[in-house]
Amino acid sequence: MAAMELRVVPAGVDEHVHRGVQNFVRLRRGSIIHAAVNNCTWTADPDDGTTPCVPYHIVEGLYARLIEAAADVAAADIQFGHSRLGIEILLAAEASLSSEFDSSSCGIDEFVRRVEVEAARPGRTAVVAFARHFFPLEPFLMADSIDDVWASDVEAATLVDSSGRLAPFADLALLVGPRNARATRLLSSNSAYSASLVRLAGAVGRLDTGIVLPAPIAAVPGGRGRGGFPLAAHCPFFQRARTLTAEEIMKWKNPPAKPEERPIGEVGRPRTRARRPNREPNRRRFVAARSSPPVLNSQARASKRHGHAA
Numbered sequence: 494m495a496a497m498e499l500r501v502v503p504a505g506v507d508e509h510v511h512r513g514v515q516n517f518v519r520l521r522r523g524s525i526i527h528a529a530v531n532n533c534t535w536t537a538d539p540d541d542g543t544t545p546c547v548p549y550h551i552v553e554g555l556y557a558r559l560i561e562a563a564a565d566v567a568a569a570d571i572q573f574g575h576s577r578l579g580i581e582i583l584l585a586a587e588a589s590l591s592s593e594f595d596s597s598s599c600g601i602d603e604f605v606r607r608v609e610v611e612a613a614r615p616g617r618t619a620v621v622a623f624a625r626h627f628f629p630l631e632p633f634l635m636a637d638s639i640d641d642v643w644a645s646d647v648e649a650a651t652l653v654d655s656s657g658r659l660a661p662f663a664d665l666a667l668l669v670g671p672r673n674a675r676a677t678r679l680l681s682s683n684s685a686y687s688a689s690l691v692r693l694a695g696a697v698g699r700l701d702t703g704i705v706l707p708a709p710i711a712a713v714p715g716g717r718g719r720g721g722f723p724l725a726a727h728c729p730f731f732q733r734a735r736t737l738t739a740e741e742i743m744k745w746k747n748p749p750a751k752p753e754e755r756p757i758g759e760v761g762r763p764r765t766r767a768r769r770p771n772r773e774p775n776r777r778r779f780v781a782a783r784s785s786p787p788v789l790n791s792q793a794r795a796s797k798r799h800g801h802a803a
Contacts, residue, residue: 500517520547531600
């Protein structure tokens with residue numbers, strides 16, 4: 494019996510409607526997450542009322558950092574806001590943990606740290622995700638404005654660290670929260686997902702001096718497109734922002750240590766004069782090299798995905 498599984502969908506019922514926004518993962522006997530993480534609130538499976546469950550993005554956020562993306566992920570144009578890693582590849586990632594992995598009781602932050610240590614273990618056999626290991630989220634509608642959905646177009650193949658693992662993908666999953674439902678991913682929803690991605694794209698735009706952040710569009714009656722950028726999926730800003738998203742996620746996750754947090758024995762250089770204000774403080778916080786050259790999607794491909802004429 495698998496240690497993790499999705500809820501069974503009754504015949505004739507839409508899987509996204511049945512599984513809902515959280516898309517709960519059932520944690521069965523042998524689940525390391527259930528055995529080790531002590532500060533998560535487990536939700537009983539709505540179907541049987543007893544099996545402990547955890548939202549899907551939590552499992553992705555823990556185990557995607559153990560997975561490498563195959564070349565066909567980029568070729569298939571897999572997008573973070575349109576797809577999720579399949580439960581089978583996440584099961585394979587959990588199964589790949591070494592026998593020395595510390596599964597004692599801990600908080601989720603410590604569990605993430607342990608998984609990252611395991612991912613960097615010398616001689617570790619890679620778990621590779623191909624395009625077939627990604628599954629669609631609830632699709633957007635043809636009627637959804639491109640200004641309401643552009644933030645979901647973040648290429649999964651760019652969300653990798655310097656070793657090729659999907660660690661930034663995992664961090665982004667934890668940052669934005671549940672994304673299974675279409676309504677949650679609309680910018681007009683004011684959800685954690687939409688607010689996080691708009692802020693992230695804005696931060697990327699401010700960090701790169703080679704691109705200019707376009708002016709926000711005005712609110713449309715009924716809230717459609719609130720906070721979006723005009724035809725943002727086609728503009729140079731967002732095309733460039735996509736390639737820097739992984740770097741920005743890594744920066745947020747690994748800020749430089751404060752003086753009081755430096756290891757014992759590490760002494761900084763003495764100050765001889767007042768330091769000038771750093772005009773671009775965030776640019777010094779990048780900890781990951783750019784994983785790939787800019788990937789510019791064509792205007793026609795972006796329009797085709799969202800049902801708009803090029």
